[in-house]
Amino acid sequence: MYSVHDKLKEKISGLSLTLQEKYEVVLSLDKETLREFIEEEIGKIKTLEKLSKSHLEACQKKGGIVGVDGSNNRVGGAHPHFVEAYQALAKSTIYKDEPLFLADIYTPLAEGESLNSPIEKKEDLEEIEDKKNIKLSTIEVEAAIEAVERFKPYAILMDGGLIRYNIYAKAKWEELRTICEEKDIILVGVIKDIKTSIIGDRLREKYEAIDASFYDRELLFGKLQYGEMIIINEMVNKKGIEGYSSGFIRSSLAPTVIGIDILDSQKTSIEEMARLILTLTPQTSRGIPLWLDMVDKEVKISDAIMKGLMERYMDRGLYERFFISERDKRD
């Protein structure tokens, strides 16, 4: 048996109770009522059909699908003694033997700036966090750009929402966006963990009784049928400002929903892309298209690989001095 301290048990049952109280409104919300609300205020709920074989073959003739994903891993201890590696992969369903990899690394040590101020400020941390996001987003977008040129695909599925590229890799992203629009390549973001609160915010606006903001993830849990999709009206979509159209899809039997972003200029294709995602997602999975899962698996930098790389290609003395933490030596 595990020995668990009573205090911790209390804390957790306390949390359960708090959530129960806070979300009473949401949890007690009738499924039909919420669906009506969504239909009226957010967007139409549509039932999607999977793409037919001939449709898929047509996509293949037009260049197939490219999946883009990135991954990062970190060795070392606390700031600034760590190295983070980034890797992006663009993989076409047609040119399966030509995976397109890009990589980058980051360590505060090499930047030189934080060296003088060992005490970390909050802004410093955020700045570092930003740097990481910038590096990762940039190589992902670069990989996508290269993929466009090399594979000339029908559509590109990016892993994650598109909005973050606006934030972290603006210039490159604009470049990609322009090329895609020019060449008529559909650019889509598939969001595993939706973080928006579009429905919640709308609920709050409409009903005074609701004083807290709820996330879409919480609200939509179990509310859509398998294969159903909500295309969010432009009016309520906050991403609209950045030039995207969005939707939610329940793409598998798991009760959670996933999100989809598409360029505004290509919004007529959002339904087709949603159907593509539905087609490529195993029914009993967590809801992610298999192709993106495969790309994700291939791009992943495992701890073993990271460690192996460091040991193989880095001077052992430097490696020990800078990047081996006490924690690493525990086992």
Add this chain to the structure above:
Amino acid sequence: MKVVGITTQQEVFVGSKDRNFRINEFLIIEDPYQDDLIGEVVEAQTFNRYIPLNIYGDMVDASVIESLKSLGYNIDEDTIYISKVRLLNEALYPVQTGSDIRLPKFSEVKEIMIQSTREEGLVLGVIRNTDDMALDMDEEFKDILYTFEERGLVPQKEIPYIMDLRSQHHYPHIGVFGGSGSGKSFGLRVILEELMNQNIPTIVLDPHFEMDFSETPDYLKEKKDFNDSFKCLQVGVHIGVKFEDLKSGDLKNLLDASSHLTDSMNNVVDILFKPRDSYISFADRLRMLTEAQEEGNIEKIENRIISSGDAEEKKAWEKRKELFLNYDKTCPYNSVRGILWRLKRLENEGIFSKDIKEIEIGLQDGKLMVLQGNTRILQVFSTYLLNNLYHKRREYKDAIYKKIAAEYFPPFIIVTDEAHNFAPKGYDSPSKSILKEISQEGRKYGVFLILATQRPTLLDETITAQLNTKFIFRTVRASDIKTIQEETDLTVEETRRLPYLRTGDVFISSATLGRTVYGRIRAALTTSPHTLNPFDELKLKTKQKDDGLFNDIKEKLPINEGDLLDTAMELERDTGITYTIQSLEEKLNQMVQKGYIEKEDTIFGYRYKNK
């Protein structure tokens, strides 16, 4: 194909994107830092990193894979093939990862595959999974045999397995193991056919009456006639023991094989058996002694002598008295009775009515002598026979060594199925001691053993240890697999395959080669007399009987109800078979049921008529 992963001096992993590996095939590793290395595939696997059931716990369903195919991505193409290759000889250094791999040419593997020429060796079958190397094989090894597969007779595509007979001199004995239906008896048959081809003097102990080589199977176009090369002899009918030649030790063995002898009985034989005794003289002595002992004391016997009617009887009783006086003290009545009973049992089985001359002549002629009888009789007889022949051969060799003249006796091979009955583990049996002796020193005298059994676990361990070459067919029993694992150089992977071997597939663990060959026994040129399915046989016999009856009555049809008695009498006259009206009617009704004739109702009652 390349070497991948961590390598050692003994084993490497080989990966390929397009060629699937087969177990037991040979590969050449072109290591840039040492000479080409040759290895054997011991494990073969395929792997698809996307299909191994799931990615992050998600089951991938077929429709998604199908959709991806439509999009131009075929998941099967991401399958890779991996094999574990064991080097035949240890390398000097661990093999360089990344080394290229290629298939060997025949010339590169000839030495390790072919042990002997076709003329001098035993052509027993093929080495499995060698068809790639067999393409440029020397002509003399091509098309020399057929194998028998599910679809029938198949021409040879692989390298033949030719067992080197001459190496028997160093590695003399052979074991043939396998469960029932594994192809063991059939493998033994092929070995014996080859021994006949080579005119090797051979004795086969055949408790199943199956080692007859006169019938050829239907599937063969060219028939081979072995009739001059072998002879089936039944113990007690064609061959037996010449009582006059027996020494007291032989006799004790025989009696013991008949039924276990007590110490006291052994003693009785020592005392009562005289050299040059005939069966009659020995049996008489025993009988008269028991009769005297039955009288109880010397006075009663003397009374018998006095009261006997004629001189003959008197003389007989005087003889009994003499025996009684000489032996009563040393030979207890019960022991004498026991010996007499055992002796009679052997006599009734016909063991003493013939001799072994015919076997000796056959061996001198280089023939295969098949001795048939039930297991117990064979045990009894083989004990005597093998002792006798082995010592003949031994005397000859010893005489040569001592430089004195002696009659030539050839080297020979002893073959037996169900060997665990002849040399059981854990308890003594008369045939075991001679087999053990031969297993240990037969090599010196050129006497070799081929022992087949489905229960290697029950075979005497000393003997098992002396079996240098082992043919291992499908084995399912865990205890036998364990024994095989202990007694052979089969790897763990190979023993794991044992329960799943196809009939006729065999692991040959050979001391000459120092490794295990995975082979398939060739199609036999002859067939066992027991191949007719008993249910087919039953059907056939019933039909023969029915046809016979129909023939007999055919002329007499139609038979009216009232004519049954007449018909029965006619049948008795024609065929000598007696029917009652009732039994005839029963038979006729059966014929109706089987559709030979019809039964119809008429105004005069019913009648049987032709269809």
